[in-house]
Amino acid sequence: MRILILGGTGEARELADRLVGMGHEVVTSLAGRTQDPKLPQGNVRIGGFGGIAGLEAYLRAAHVEAIVDATHPYAGTISAHASLAARSSGVPLVRLLRPAWKPPAGAxxxxxxxxxxxxxxxxxxxxxxxxxxxxxxxxxxxxxxxxxxxxxxxxxxxxxxxxxxxxxxxxxxxxxxxxxxxxxxxxxxxxxxxxxxxxxxxxxxxxxxxxxxxxxxERPVYGPAVEVANVKEALATLEIG
CATH class of the missing domain: 3.40.50.20 (Rossmann fold)
Incomplete structure (x- = not known):
């Protein structure tokens, strides 16, 4: 598969490494805000897409078959854009979102x-x-x-x-x-x-x-996506795990 990972987290790197090891064509997109970031295996692109229309155009031009939004839970704009671009282009979107913290007793x-x-x-x-x-x-x-x-x-x-x-x-x-x-x-x-x-x-x-x-x-609320909690669930949802 040709998979676009919206990255910047440890989960994104792990997922890219797993997918590349399985023989898939992976591009990880990084915002470019962090100097000297830890890079995953596969191809890496740095910088934004130019809004929703730019992301839609990229998905079509690169023949992307699935998007995994594995950004930080507060990434904001890119997560919202991914949801809209996925819906308009028909590309499946998986959101890899680590579980939120809950207050322990006595906190x-x-x-x-x-x-x-x-x-x-x-x-x-x-x-x-x-x-x-x-x-x-x-x-x-x-x-x-x-x-x-x-x-x-x-x-x-x-x-x-x-x-x-x-x-x-x-x-x-x-x-x-x-x-x-x-x-x-x-x-x-x-x-x-x-x-x-x-x-x-x-x-x-x-x-x-x-x-x-x-x-x-609190975490922001983004648009529709299939949400998973870890890399194993992401692979299973992509039906390649």
Missing amino acids: RWTIVATLAEAASSLPHQARVLLTTGHAGLELFLERDDCTFLVRLIEPPQHPLPPHARLLLARPPHALEDELALLRQERITHLVSKNSGGEQTAAKLEAARQLNIVVIMI
Whole structure:
């Protein structure tokens, strides 16, 4: 089969490697925001498609037989475009979406719908570990009545203001390290997207153990697709596993 994978996650790399090993023709599309990304086997393209029409044109020109959206759960635009382009072009769409986190017993979670709501929900003088990535960072930094430790994989485009510090770190993060960080920085609030997965889940357990409030941003809702939770299910849905 000729398969387009919308990638950028560990699951996307694993799926591409499996498919290439099985003899399929695979192209993994990456947004190009991460410097020196880990590349999967098969062909790789970097950058956008030029909107829904551009993606539709690519699907036809490349004779794509199936799309797997294995992007981050908060990839946003590309996931919405994939759903519309798949429907209009008739190409089957499989969405590989790792299961969302659920609050464990005893955890102090506040669930919000948007980044803006998360920023506005922080109390005065909160000490915040911010783990929501680059998008919407300015919404939090406007809160100069709070103190932020901004954890990112790559530095932001602009310097942080005096009430924020940058921590560059790539997951996975161990529980003992997360506990030490939260204690050392005297964190009162953890802000996170509900990305799911194990690589960044330790921060949630550390917050629970230390009775720290977690402000969790819900996942966006995208268009229709066959949703699967892991690579094995994706292969089975493509009927090639």
